[in-house]
């Protein structure tokens with residue numbers, strides 16, 4: 001059986017990178033797979049946060065999933081902390097994860113930066129919890145952006161290590177990353193070599209899903225570019241990070257390839273191309289943003305959707321945790 005697990009952190013607002021690199025693909029995948037979509041709130045407390053804001057962000061990310069086209073009836077949609085199995089399996093897997101594997105994780109190095117000794121254990125252990133999220137549902141496929149590839153490889157390594165240690169070769173499937181489409185890594189609008197990220201200090205580095213048309217236009221107008229017109233080939237485009245990023249965004253928003261975008265816009269100056277980009281971005285994001293606002297007006301309904309999702313997720317999770325406890329030798333009384 002093929003099952004997908006994927007999630008997003010409710011840290012601040014979702015941006016175009018989250019949408020094009022992950023959410024948009026989930027919407028397509030729900031037709032062909034049994035899907036478990038999670039708002040990974042336990043991950044969100046690995047960085048500084050404000051409790052009331054976190055609570056609202058959990059609802060907002062849930063609304064974004066549904067507004068983008070995720071069907072909460074067909075799929076399981078819930079918040080991670082509502083299913084205790086995530087934390088339980090996290091601990092058991094942590095006891096099978098060598099420190100050397102975690103020491104290689106580049107995201108921890110980037111996020112902890114120079115203040116490594118002050119970074120919290122949760123940030124360091126983040127990839128183990130992510131492995132637990134996926135393996136709890138015995139997911140076979142995980143659609144993610146390119147930035148999560150290393151964490152997913154670690155999840156495969158942990159699954160393999162657990163299976164081998166207990167002589168249960170097929171217990172946890174080794175989850176396959178699904179890195180799809182043109183927009184596997186959307187870059188900052190201020191620096192084409194840096195990932196578009198929620199935690200970037202500059203608001204002008206990203207387009208948020210809730211930005212209105214004027215804000216989207218302003219941010220694209222201010223986006224860093226170079227003085228040359230758009231080239232004819234992808235090969236030439238790839239030598240220019242900011243130009244490449246804007247063309248990639250255009251391609252992903254219009255479900256086309258960068259080559260098709262260049263066939264239409266080669267020779268254009270950025271002023272003209274950015275106007276075209278604003279038009280397609282607003283056309284795609286305005287309905288999502290309007291639907292999010294409509295959904296967020298009834299928080300009770302969002303909470304009910306999450307509760308129902310947690311019950312469905314919990315049924316699968318409880319079964320896996322029970323099997324894991326039996327394998328490990330923990331007495332279930």
Ligand code: AQP
Pocket residue numbers: 007008009010011017018019020021022143144145146147148183184185186187195196197198199200
């Ligand atoms: N820039 C991006 N391009 C393509 N995909 C991206 N994703 C994130 N940024 C980009 C994908 O979005 C999904 C959810 O990500 P997340 O919320 O779990 O956290 P993240 O990857 O850490 O995202 P951010 O925006 O960079 O958050 P901060 O700044 O808080 O660390 C994942 O599938 C991810 O690949």
